[in-house]
Amino acid sequence: MKILVSNQSELPIYAQIKEQIKEQILNGQILEGTVLPSIRMLAKEIGVSVITTTRAYNDLEKEGYISSMQGKGSIVLSKENKILKEQYLVRIEQGLFTAVETAKRIEMTEAQVHNLISEIWKGMMEE
Structure with missing residues (x-):
């Protein structure tokens, strides 16, 4: 896991x-299923306070990305988790919205977009 923090960021x-x-x-x-570094270890690695990493982990847990257990650490939840699944759905919708918006700009038909998606899907399934 690689984390870079910047004091210049908003x-x-x-x-x-x-x-x-x-x-x-x-x-x-x-x-x-990955066990994340402990709050203390991550804080030390990136040079921030334990309070800062605790807040990040707490937010990730509230948003359904990880589960934290006292003495066992924080574990990345399964993609079957409803909240995490919803986040994936949002990403798919954003990507499709951008794709459709771009396709309309070049006057592609809905059928052409469907065909393109099918070709991409089939191509990825073969990999």
């Missing part, structure tokens, strides 16, 4: 940590 440091971990979970860089 986001508070805890939010930077949270967003980077969330992005790595959604991108599959951090897999479900």
